[in-house]
Amino acid sequence: MKARGRLIAFFLIIIVLIGIMAPTSLPIAKDIRLGLDLQGGFEVLYEVKPLEGGEQKITPAVLADTSEALASRIDVLGVSEPVIQIEGDNRIRVQLAGVEDQASARELLSTEANLTFRNAEDEVMLDGSDLKQGGAAGTFDQNGAPVVTLELNDPGKFAEITSEISQLPPPSNVLVIWLDFEEGVDSYAEELTKPDPKFVSAPRVSQRINSQSVEISGAFTVEETQNLAGILNAGALPVSLEEIYSTSVGAQFGAEALDQTILAATIGIGLVLLFMLVYYRLPGLIAAITLAVFVYLILLTFEWIGGVLTLPGIASIVLGVGMAVDANIITYERIREELRIGRSVKDSFKAGAASSFSAILDANVTTLIAAVVLFIFGTSSVKGFATLLIISILVSFLTAIWGSRLLLGLLVGSGILDGKVGLFGLRKSLVHKPEENLEILDLSTRFDRYDFAKHRNKFFIASIALIVAGMVVIGVFRLNLGIDFSSGTRVEITADSAVTKEQIETFLNENGYPTEDVVISGDNSNIGVTRYVEEFSQEEINTLKAAAMEEFNHEPNISTVSPTVGQELAKNAVYALAIASIGIILYVAVRFEWRMGVASIVALLHDAFFIVAVFSLLRLEVDITFIAAVLTIVGYSINDTIVTFDRIRENLKRMKKIDSVEQLELIVNKSLRQTLGRSVNTVLTVVLVVIALLVWGAPSITNFSLALLIGLVAGTYSSIFIAAQLWLVLKKRELNKKGPIDIEKLEEKNKWGSDEPVV
Numbered sequence: 001m002k003a004r005g006r007l008i009a010f011f012l013i014i015i016v017l018i019g020i021m022a023p024t025s026l027p028i029a030k031d032i033r034l035g036l037d038l039q040g041g042f043e044v045l046y047e048v049k050p051l052e053g054g055e056q057k058i059t060p061a062v063l064a065d066t067s068e069a070l071a072s073r074i075d076v077l078g079v080s081e082p083v084i085q086i087e088g089d090n091r092i093r094v095q096l097a098g099v100e101d102q103a104s105a106r107e108l109l110s111t112e113a114n115l116t117f118r119n120a121e122d123e124v125m126l127d128g129s130d131l132k133q134g135g136a137a138g139t140f141d142q143n144g145a146p147v148v149t150l151e152l153n154d155p156g157k158f159a160e161i162t163s164e165i166s167q168l169p170p171p172s173n174v175l176v177i178w179l180d181f182e183e184g185v186d187s188y189a190e191e192l193t194k195p196d197p198k199f200v201s202a203p204r205v206s207q208r209i210n211s212q213s214v215e216i217s218g219a220f221t222v223e224e225t226q227n228l229a230g231i232l233n234a235g236a237l238p239v240s241l242e243e244i245y246s247t248s249v250g251a252q253f254g255a256e257a258l259d260q261t262i263l264a265a266t267i268g269i270g271l272v273l274l275f276m277l278v279y280y281r282l283p284g285l286i287a288a289i290t291l292a293v294f295v296y297l298i299l300l301t302f303e304w305i306g307g308v309l310t311l312p313g314i315a316s317i318v319l320g321v322g323m324a325v326d327a328n329i330i331t332y333e334r335i336r337e338e339l340r341i342g343r344s345v346k347d348s349f350k351a352g353a354a355s356s357f358s359a360i361l362d363a364n365v366t367t368l369i370a371a372v373v374l375f376i377f378g379t380s381s382v383k384g385f386a387t388l389l390i391i392s393i394l395v396s397f398l399t400a401i402w403g404s405r406l407l408l409g410l411l412v413g414s415g416i417l418d419g420k421v422g423l424f425g426l427r428k429s430l431v432h433k434p435e436e437n438l439e440i441l442d443l444s445t446r447f448d449r450y451d452f453a454k455h456r457n458k459f460f461i462a463s464i465a466l467i468v469a470g471m472v473v474i475g476v477f478r479l480n481l482g483i484d485f486s487s488g489t490r491v492e493i494t495a496d497s498a499v500t501k502e503q504i505e506t507f508l509n510e511n512g513y514p515t516e517d518v519v520i521s522g523d524n525s526n527i528g529v530t531r532y533v534e535e536f537s538q539e540e541i542n543t544l545k546a547a548a549m550e551e552f553n554h555e556p557n558i559s560t561v562s563p564t565v566g567q568e569l570a571k572n573a574v575y576a577l578a579i580a581s582i583g584i585i586l587y588v589a590v591r592f593e594w595r596m597g598v599a600s601i602v603a604l605l606h607d608a609f610f611i612v613a614v615f616s617l618l619r620l621e622v623d624i625t626f627i628a629a630v631l632t633i634v635g636y637s638i639n640d641t642i643v644t645f646d647r648i649r650e651n652l653k654r655m656k657k658i659d660s661v662e663q664l665e666l667i668v669n670k671s672l673r674q675t676l677g678r679s680v681n682t683v684l685t686v687v688l689v690v691i692a693l694l695v696w697g698a699p700s701i702t703n704f705s706l707a708l709l710i711g712l713v714a715g716t717y718s719s720i721f722i723a724a725q726l727w728l729v730l731k732k733r734e735l736n737k738k739g740p741i742d743i744e745k746l747e748e749k750n751k752w753g754s755d756e757p758v759v
Contacts, residue, residue, distance in 0.1 A: 320392025
């Protein structure tokens with residue numbers, strides 16, 4: 001009866017999960033806000049400065065007032081859920097996704113809205129303080145032309161001014177309406193000669209006007225009158241805004257990127273689930289169920305916190321799937337080991353689940369450290385990537401530790417799996433009889449012929465040679481720094497069909513943007529990318545967008561970064577890597593010992609260096625998402641290393657006393673052989689996902705995915721051939737210096753926080 005109850009509980013849980021997820025998954029996914037790279041739009045980072053000649057300080061209150069003024073202007077645009085964030089002491093970041101007319105929106109945001117009424121000599125007659133708050137409105141005149149009406153605070157003052165001007169002879173009898181007039185720069189007389197004058201309008205005044213309202217007319221469209229009224233009602237900005245970073249994405253490009261990346265994610269996750277089912281059988285099915293729950297919970301949590309999903313964010317979810325699979329693989333491999341020494345299914349499940357917990361915990365915490373550092377130092381989409389990575393780590397820990405073990409535990413506890421090792425993907429020929437009294441250390445593996453410890457010097461020499469070669473490559477080729485770090489402007493032009501380098505260069509040259517540095521990319525060679533060392537002005541960006549739209553039928557993606565922002569990003573990237581390394585080494589030192597911490601960081605830096613060297617050799621662009629990829633690999637590499645060290649620590653306990661180098665080498669070899677299968681399987685599952693992102697994902701995350709792939713290969717190599725071997729060298733020196741190590745006494749002493757050996 002008890003066994004039957006467990007089976008019923010198992011199927012009830014599955015039914016409940018399906019009942020919850022099936023009807024709610026699609027609505028949750030639709031409610032998640034999409035970032036600029038998935039639906040188009042633009043992002044601007046403003047540096048807030050005092051108005052010219054102004055003496056006000058940029059205080060938190062001033063930043064808050066400016067943000068409110070920007071929010072009021074955005075309301076005029078009708079943008080749903082804009083993102084306005086105050087950053088640091090003097091910056092405001094604005095993200096507007098889904099905006100069709102990006103040029104008008106940017107102009108609307110940056111306009112200071114200092115409205116003045118001036119005479120023909122540019123002398124101020126009225127200013128914004130003479131207007132009634134909220135009294136501006138877009139309407140139509142008696143001829144049906146769009147106009148803006150303003151309510152005045154003092155009609156008498158306006159009557160006196162119009163009386164004075166009406167007595168002047170033509171053409172001096174004008175009341176010129178200016179928006180953001182610049183003293184010493186702007187002039188009515190000069191602007192009057194231009195086909196598109198800067199002033200709003202210059203109505204002639206022929207008589208005294210005693211009225212509560214004023215009408216501003218001109219060659220306006222309805223939308224322009226609404227925008228102008230919105231600016232005036234929002235009030236003049238209390239500060240000057242200087243663009244120091246901007247990026248824009250066309251709506252069609254965003255939609256295509258979303259479709260491509262979702263397809264890549266689906267294929268990648270599908271391949272992972274297929275592998276788990278084929279290799280681990282029933283536990284693989286349990287993993288597939290919990291992975292579905294994992295993705296559901298991530299999307300649900302992200303929707304709850306109001307997160308903005310970006311392309312790197314989708315990559316983060318897919319990467320999280322790999323990490324969740326890793327936790328399952330660690331557990332399943334330990335269960336299979338217990339089964340092989342002849343234990344029952346129930347005992348094997350209990351022992352395997354218990355022994356794998358510390359490895360999963362330590363691996364997740366070290367990866368979490370890297371993700372938190374990335375969140376602190378990241379900006380914009382990188383911060384979103386870090387947020388999803390943190391959520392992924394926490395949720396994967398929940399689903400793998402609690403979810404998978406609950407479901408598998410119910411089946412194991414029911415007794416229907418007793419003696420059926422084949423359901424765990426294990427051949428009966430590999431299972432020993434209980435009376436043999438074998439321990440896990442006695443088990444053979446497919447890697448027994450490899451003596452890793454014996455050839456450690458060869459591995460060290462090979463890595464040193466590769467590092468030297470990498471240094472030469474970096475010294476010769478340098479890093480191909482993107483504008484995120486080098487500053488300037490990046491232009492990405494998309495066409496309906498394949499384009500050539502010469503075609504894009506000719507177009508840019510003819511439109512006044514000469515370049516000889518165009519790179520063709522995209523699955524169909526329909527994207528041309530080039531960079532300029534100069535920062536394009538808002539006017540230059542608008543002009544280039546209009547020309548590209550006419551020529552290629554697509555609005556180009558244009559990003560600009562000031563030198564200040566580029567330097568800060570580079571500095572923050574170094575800080576992030578350093579702080580993540582320090583945090584990891586401290587954690588590893590506390591949980592294991594300092595020698596393992598040092599070995600882990602050496603392996604980590606080894607992996608990061610190889611990613612940088614390969615990018616330098618292949619002349620791939622290094623941008624802010626590249627840093628996200630490096631820090632992700634930092635976490636993932638340490639994950640792999642921690643699993644190996646966890647097994648070394650466990651095998652040390654079994655040895656009880658170490659009195660020779662040969663014993664140390666035996667422990668390292670045994671530990672690597674035992675964990676190598678897990679390492680291969682884990683890397684294989686993640687590589688499947690990353691390759692799917694590379695082949696089918698959006699071009700904008702190609703470099704990101706490639707950095708992950710390089711890092712995964714380097715990370716697996718360093719965990720096996722560098723970290724464990726370096727620990728062996730350090731431990732060998734300790735043994736030679738202090739003599740035999742009593743592991744039991746060491747463990748007892750370590751409970752009080754010391755890792756010094758007891759000799």
